[in-house]
């Protein structure tokens with residue numbers, strides 16, 4: 001009879017790999033199954049910004065907890081993960097946005113997140129290439145940047161070092177409520193629990209989980225060291241991320257250790273086509289040129305699209321299915337899954353082990369919405 005694992009995780013993106021690492025480090029026997037390569041799905045398409053966001057209290061709690069865990073991990077990360085604490089500057093274009101900067105500063109300060117209000121002069125000193133009429137910004141000092149695919153691989157390798165097993169190029173066809181998974185090639189594995197961490201494809205395995213795709217474009221430039229020094233985002237980004245029903249673009253630029261820059265961002269909810277949408281791309285770049293006119297004169301080296309695994313209430317699903325104690329979810333992290341991978345893995349492992357988590361798990365439990373089980377009949 002084949003081995004029964006304590007936990008089988010389906011999907012080796014940054015979320016599934018982090019869950020595998022946290023479970024294996026808790027001495028559970030773990031099998032991580034990935035259809036392609038580790039970290040090759042949405043996690044390879046993401047920007048890698050480790051950022052505290054406050055669209056809701058629940059989002060703030062999970063993202064700040066996760067950033068704290070990243071920081072604790074940072075000294076152990078291999079070089080290829082490219083951890084660097086650049087900080088984020090949220091840019092205010094007018095007095096109304098400057099008021100939001102002050103409110104955010106108060107909110108973050110009250111909760112122990114280090115921020116600084118930058119006036120017009122301080123903003124220009126911090127980022128000399130921004131256009132001149134901007135009125136100020138908020139510097140979130142401890143936000144960082146990583147290279148997500150290598151981080152996913154690091155998590156999966158840490159699972160292996162703790163006796164976890166990793167299967168790649170192995171697509172799961174069914175997750176069953178009896179705690180088995182069936183692979184496309186006929187292999188079958190049994191687990192105490194099965195975690196659906198298949199990102200945008202979660203819905204193929206658990207048809208009622210409600211996860212849907214939000215398309216995003218990114219551009220990577222050639223190397224221009226020092227052209228920007230922080231991750232710089234317009235305050236309007238928050239509005240763009242918040243509104244789920246319509247397409248949107250916002251200015252968001254990231255420096256990399258190499259001197260290259262990543263330029264985003266766009267969001268489209270009803271777009272299944274993985275090809276570049278040139279209309280959206282042009283709008284996104286116009287937004288960036290508007291904030292940093294010098295960008296018009298630099299070289300881009302590649303453009304791509306990715307799909308964020310979204311949920312209707314903009315919070316991830318972490319925990320057991322309401323319909324089956326054997327089936328768990330770690331999915332639906334939308335545009336924040338690189339950041340919240342650490343918190344998700346820790347939270348899930350604490351729940352599995354029956355330990356009191358450091359943050360409340362209730363806001364992320366799948367039973368808050370009509371999430372169905374996986375089903376034996378897909």
Ligand SMILES: Cc1cc2nc3c(=O)[nH]c(=O)nc-3n(C[C@H](O)[C@H](O)[C@H](O)COP(=O)(O)OP(=O)(O)OC[C@H]3O[C@@H](n4cnc5c(N)ncnc54)[C@H](O)[C@@H]3O)c2cc1C
Pocket residue numbers: 010011012013014015016033034035036037038039040041042043044045046047048049050051170171172173197198199200201202205215216217218264305306307308309330331332333334335336337338339340
């Ligand atoms: C343009 C863009 C920019 C982003 N920028 C950021 C950012 O700066 N910061 C941030 O925090 N987040 C960002 N995100 C969001 C982040 O990338 C995602 O939330 C995160 O990568 C989701 O990880 P995941 O593991 O759930 O999904 P994935 O990485 O897609 O992993 C799921 C895995 O499951 C596998 N799989 C699917 N079906 C099966 C099956 N049947 N059997 C086995 N395996 C299967 C897939 O092959 C895949 O590897 C961005 C996303 C996009 C698109």
